[in-house]
Amino acid sequence: MELYKIPQDVERADKLVGPLTLKQLITCVVGGTLAYSIYVSFAPTTPAIFWVPSVLIILLLTLAIAFLKINHLTFPRVILLLIESAINPRKRYWVQMAGNLNIFQTVNLTASLEEKERVKKEKKDVLKIADIGQISQILDTAGNSPQLNESVQKPVVTDELADEMADITGQAKSEIVNKFKTMQSTST
Missing domain, CATH: 1.20.58 (Methane Monooxygenase Hydroxylase; Chain G, domain 1)
Structure with missing residues (x-):
């Protein structure tokens, strides 16, 4: 060793x-x-x-x-x-909560609260399905149930969305638009 x-x-x-x-x-x-x-x-x-x-x-x-x-x-x-x-001074005095703790950042509380409310509202707008029963019905019937609430929106394709999906999937824009149209016609 x-x-x-x-x-x-x-x-x-x-x-x-x-x-x-x-x-x-x-x-x-x-x-x-x-x-x-x-x-x-x-x-x-x-x-x-x-x-x-x-x-x-x-x-x-x-x-x-x-x-x-x-x-x-x-x-x-x-x-x-x-x-x-x-x-430096010879004596130092401690004062509780003296001075600014956060010197470089100011926070606008009203703006942050408004932002939180806006984000919360957007989340509610995106998901309008209210209860677990509707979610399970959508999953069971693949979205083709006639009893679904009117609040459930059908897929809508815009030109920008079709362009993005065409870039991601590599498919032609016309194919994507046709698929969305067939999805809409089968769900009605």
Whole structure:
């Protein structure tokens, strides 16, 4: 049986050069390059009292950004949290049901009620068969019963309906119209 290594602490960054991660290495290179460029440009011409503080500040800031952790938080994260706490109010008050819960959507209740009533009316218009007895009679007699209520409408074909059915079934429009006419004549 083969043994497999189970990865542990997968959130830890990979070490590239010694104990340095890629982020730390890039931070040190950028900060060191900036400090060295200040040293090279100012050291030959100006006294050390002018360029040494700026180089030291840049180097210390670079080392803090790369390596300093305060309570398991990186230095840039601590600085961002300090800025956030300075901007946001220190005390927050909870007020029940304060503010708009749904900012982006307004609902017109009268329009939605009218729409529901219209849909309900259309459903009633489409299905005018009132009780289960009529439905069973239609199914038993294949729609040819003389006792059916007048409210049951006979199939009517329009030009648009015939065109759609011709497209779906692949039959000619005239064949579909003839079938509907024969259905109407047999049901009367």
